[in-house]
Amino acid sequence: VTAAVPLFERLAIIGLGLIGGSIALAARARGLAAEIVACDPQVGSLAEAIASGIIEQGYSSAATAVRGADGVLLAAPVRTNLRLLREIAPALRDGAFVMDLGSTKREMVAAMAELPPHARAVGGHPMAGKEVSGLSAAEPGLFNGATFALCRTGRTGDNAAALAEALATGVGARPLWLDATAHDDLVARVSHLPYIMAAALAHAAAPEGAARALAASGYRDTSRLAYSDPDMMLDILLTNAPSIRAALASATAALAALDELLEATDEHALRAWMEEARRRR
Amino acid sequence: VTAAVPLFERLAIIGLGLIGGSIALAARARGLAAEIVACDPQVGSLAEAIASGIIEQGYSSAATAVRGADGVLLAAPVRTNLRLLREIAPALRDGAFVMDLGSTKREMVAAMAELPPHARAVGGHPMAGKEVSGLSAAEPGLFNGATFALCRTGRTGDNAAALAEALATGVGARPLWLDATAHDDLVARVSHLPYIMAAALAHAAAPEGAARALAASGYRDTSRLAYSDPDMMLDILLTNAPSIRAALASATAALAALDELLEATDEHALRAWMEEARRRR
Numbered sequence: 001v002t003a004a005v006p007l008f009e010r011l012a013i014i015g016l017g018l019i020g021g022s023i024a025l026a027a028r029a030r031g032l033a034a035e036i037v038a039c040d041p042q043v044g045s046l047a048e049a050i051a052s053g054i055i056e057q058g059y060s061s062a063a064t065a066v067r068g069a070d071g072v073l074l075a076a077p078v079r080t081n082l083r084l085l086r087e088i089a090p091a092l093r094d095g096a097f098v099m100d101l102g103s104t105k106r107e108m109v110a111a112m113a114e115l116p117p118h119a120r121a122v123g124g125h126p127m128a129g130k131e132v133s134g135l136s137a138a139e140p141g142l143f144n145g146a147t148f149a150l151c152r153t154g155r156t157g158d159n160a161a162a163l164a165e166a167l168a169t170g171v172g173a174r175p176l177w178l179d180a181t182a183h184d185d186l187v188a189r190v191s192h193l194p195y196i197m198a199a200a201l202a203h204a205a206a207p208e209g210a211a212r213a214l215a216a217s218g219y220r221d222t223s224r225l226a227y228s229d230p231d232m233m234l235d236i237l238l239t240n241a242p243s244i245r246a247a248l249a250s251a252t253a254a255l256a257a258l259d260e261l262l263e264a265t266d267e268h269a270l271r272a273w274m275e276e277a278r279r280r281r
Numbered sequence: 282v283t284a285a286v287p288l289f290e291r292l293a294i295i296g297l298g299l300i301g302g303s304i305a306l307a308a309r310a311r312g313l314a315a316e317i318v319a320c321d322p323q324v325g326s327l328a329e330a331i332a333s334g335i336i337e338q339g340y341s342s343a344a345t346a347v348r349g350a351d352g353v354l355l356a357a358p359v360r361t362n363l364r365l366l367r368e369i370a371p372a373l374r375d376g377a378f379v380m381d382l383g384s385t386k387r388e389m390v391a392a393m394a395e396l397p398p399h400a401r402a403v404g405g406h407p408m409a410g411k412e413v414s415g416l417s418a419a420e421p422g423l424f425n426g427a428t429f430a431l432c433r434t435g436r437t438g439d440n441a442a443a444l445a446e447a448l449a450t451g452v453g454a455r456p457l458w459l460d461a462t463a464h465d466d467l468v469a470r471v472s473h474l475p476y477i478m479a480a481a482l483a484h485a486a487a488p489e490g491a492a493r494a495l496a497a498s499g500y501r502d503t504s505r506l507a508y509s510d511p512d513m514m515l516d517i518l519l520t521n522a523p524s525i526r527a528a529l530a531s532a533t534a535a536l537a538a539l540d541e542l543l544e545a546t547d548e549h550a551l552r553a554w555m556e557e558a559r560r561r562r
Contacts, residue, residue, distance in 0.1 A: 189486035194503035199558035204531035205470035206561035222475035226562035250485035277480035280487035
């Protein structure tokens with residue numbers, strides 16, 4: 001399906017990894033932008049993307065990439081996006097629409113409020129990912145049916161909000177407006193905590209030797225996220241520490257409660273603990 | 282593939298749920314037994330299994346079901362298997378082969394040593410399962426390629442060991458002999474701990490309201506095991522508490538370490554914690 005009128009004349013995607021690459025592929029497939037350019041530190045990714053017709057131009061400088069662009073997407077890890085936002089701010093075309101695609105929103109939304117008043121900016125977070133990263137893992141259907149969280153900033157007028165929704169819908173996702181703090185609290189529980197539990201499981205149970213033969217699909221699925229990209233996860237942990245620590249405290253309390261019940265051989269309460277977990281899932 | 286000579290003239294399967302039902306289906310498909318009978322508290326399951334030709338006879342009494350059987354498989358939750366073993370012991374045919382299919386082995390292996398001296402017994406644990414239970418979830422290929430842990434007991438001679446291996450291979454699995462204590466320590470880490478981490482995640486993060494929209498495949502996979510059958514899991518927790526508490530302590534220590542690093546904003550050590558989890562996975 002190609003959009004009748006592209007949302008952007010020139011869309012600049014800063015960071016051409018799994019998310020940026022998938023957005024580029026989806027935008028190209030659906031005709032969301034007349035021209036797509038990208039910036040990435042990996043020159044090979046840019047060359048590959050140009051060769052396969054995903055983007056028209058590649059740049060090593062973000063400020064150069066955004067010049068003349070009416071749409072700018074920040075698709076690097078969160079702290080890199082924060083640095084890039086400061087870097088591109090003076091180079092933004094008048095009225096440019098800027099959206100980040102990072103996994104935490106509080107710091108970014110605060111930073112976007114400091115953009116030049118002419119800029120339009122929305123915080124975005126498509127809830128899709130894989131435990132593998134990089135342009136080679138990108139796919140145009142990555143966001144199909146996924147929730148696309150959107151957060152208003154000090155630079156979000158009605159027009160920018162409508163454009164953000166059109167972009168989210170355009171790549172196949174379902175837009176969901178959330179306050180940045182509510183977003184960060186929620187994803188701490190349903191996204192960052194699952195990573196942490198998977199990683200703690202990997203710390204406690206490396207499948208080596210006989211353990212490898214005994215590890216079945218249960219171990220595999222529960223520990224899958226332990227393989228997440230450390231660069232991406234580090235930025236998430238560092239920009240959402242308070243919410244993540246609160247979620248972690250809930251999980252640790254549940255584990256401590258279970259351990260006490262095991263020590264006491266409290267059959268009735270053990271069953272209740274398990275039934276409650278099952279009910280909540 | 283039908284075996285040239287069945288391993289058993291009459292195979293009695295005690296407990297016709299996911300595991301017992303799948304063993305029955307695999308034994309039937311591969312001709313491992315001339316006759317298959319079963320015992321289950323759910324009369325409807327027995328009737329269904331007879332109607333679909335999976336078993337020849339159904340019984341509500343385990344002692345009656347094993348009468349005349351040269352092969353007996355205990356496929357109920359662990360503590361029920363322990364009770365059933367005592368119940369069937371006096372009714373076992375001379376030289377009958379008994380194997381349980383429970384998830385923990387220490388208590389069962391000790392109990393099997395108390396069987397009449399004529400009996401042959403091996404502890405078994407096929408490493409396959411689903412988060413759904415019951416006969417309706419059973420499938421003949423459930424054990425294909427799975428590891429089938431086997432534990433010697435005071436009633437395991439060379440002949441019984443060979444028969445246990447032939448049965449494991451016959452249902453498509455790969456037999457792996459382990460000491461019962463080593464088995465229980467290993468599965469505490471790669472099987473029971475994954476359940477516990479998934480359940481603790483469900484306790485800490487129920488996907489309700491906006492959280493449901495934000496929960497993606499990461500939450501789904503990591504929490505999948507929280508839906509495991511509480512009856513089965515309760516018996517596992519109660520018959521493997523020391524090994525499980527040791528595994529739980531390792532996971533809790535990893536979580537506590539992470540929390541300290543988050544509090545200290547120790548970027549270098551946070552990255553090391555994540556890299557280590559990724560390497561172990």
